[in-house]
Amino acid sequence: MSAHPEQPPLESITTATTALAEESDAVAATPSLPREIQLPSGLLEDLRAIAGAEALETAGRRAGTWLAAALGEVLATENLAQAPTQAFWDALGEILRGRGWGRLRQERVHSGLGVVVAEEWMETGSAAAPGCPFTVGLLAALFEDVAGAPVAVLETACEGRGEEECRFVFGSEAAVRELRARLEDGVSEEAALAGF
Numbered sequence: 001m002s003a004h005p006e007q008p009p010l011e012s013i014t015t016a017t018t019a020l021a022e023e024s025d026a027v028a029a030t031p032s033l034p035r036e037i038q039l040p041s042g043l044l045e046d047l048r049a050i051a052g053a054e055a056l057e058t059a060g061r062r063a064g065t066w067l068a069a070a071l072g073e074v075l076a077t078e079n080l081a082q083a084p085t086q087a088f089w090d091a092l093g094e095i096l097r098g099r100g101w102g103r104l105r106q107e108r109v110h111s112g113l114g115v116v117v118a119e120e121w122m123e124t125g126s127a128a129a130p131g132c133p134f135t136v137g138l139l140a141a142l143f144e145d146v147a148g149a150p151v152a153v154l155e156t157a158c159e160g161r162g163e164e165e166c167r168f169v170f171g172s173e174a175a176v177r178e179l180r181a182r183l184e185d186g187v188s189e190e191a192a193l194a195g196f
């Protein structure tokens with residue numbers, strides 16, 4: 001008998017149900033805030049198997065819109081671009097960690113590209129299909145809210161592939177496309193980023 005019986009996953013994700021709140025006045029208990037539901041993180045793998053990575057990225061984008069609103073509340077601003085940079089990253093990390101998503105931090109910023117690192121992340125995909133498309137959508141929508149322009153996000157490493165951390169590079173679509181091409185040529189992320 002195992003001394004450590006299998007536990008249900010502690011991580012959970014929080015999904016914005018903005019659409020439901022918008023579509024039905026009856027469910028909008030607090031009209032200014034989207035309602036939230038919590039799902040076991042393992043459900044993301046099931047959803048990906050059923051609906052595909054693109055659908056998860058789209059769902060992540062909806063959650064990113066919610067996250068931007070939540071950050072605005074915490075930082076007391078309607079324009080996240082005006083929030084102090086450190087306060088922004090601190091609040092973002094705190095909101096996600098507090099909901100069991102794992103640890104998120106900004107690692108460094110290159111000219112035109114930023115890197116976000118996630119550890120013990122709630123989304124890693126399955127062994128057969130590793131990767132974090134929900135998080136890619138989440139970060140893209142959040143950063144687009146800040147930037148007021150399209151932002152592309154590329155996951156360059158993933159805990160689901162046995163790597164130490166999930167790494168997300170973000171920037172303009174052109175810059176991320178260029179980075180992707182360099183990585184596909186076999187250049188390391190560090191070397192590829194150094195060229196920016």
Ligand SMILES: [Zn+2]
Pocket residue numbers: 121123124131132155157158159160165166167
């Ligand atoms: Zn990942």
